[in-house]
Amino acid sequence: MMARWPKSSYFITIMDLHADHERMVGRMLNSLLSIQRLTLLEHQFTTATATATATTTTTTNLRTLDVLRAVSFNHARYVQGGLFYPFTTPTLDANAADDAFIASVNSAGNDQLRCFAIRNVAVAANKIMHSKTAHASVRAGASGKKC
Secondary structure (H helix, E strand, C coil), X not given: CCCCCCCCCCCCCCCCHHHHXXXXXXXXXXXXCCHHHHHHHHHHHHHHHHHHHHHCCCCCCCCHHHHHHHHHHCCCCCCCCCXXXXXXXXXXXXXXXXXXXXHHHHHHHCCHHHXXXXXXXXXXXXXXXXXXXXXXXXXXXXXXXXX
């Protein structure tokens, strides 16, 4: 029989995997879409474009808009059509496929983790567009305009 608790004891807690996953996805997307990282990317693009023009070498370099499109609309391993699928293009015929479109929107809305990631991307893009400290080319890329 123990008269008191031992000097070193353990603590049991309940893990919320959903909240942990949301936090980790938020950190990953905020790191990927940070203003400093995108500014460096735009600087690399400008430097590579000037170098390629001088040496007549063609290279494919990414800009802010390319990164946002890749995160939002490119196919991923587990998400067909990207995070914002089925909202890819506004070319829906009013007479056809309305029920299929609504069903795909409803099925995309049922995935809570995906909705959280979509919200994170949208918040990050909005923050970049309205940041006074972001470079103009980064803000323009976040707004969907090519410089």
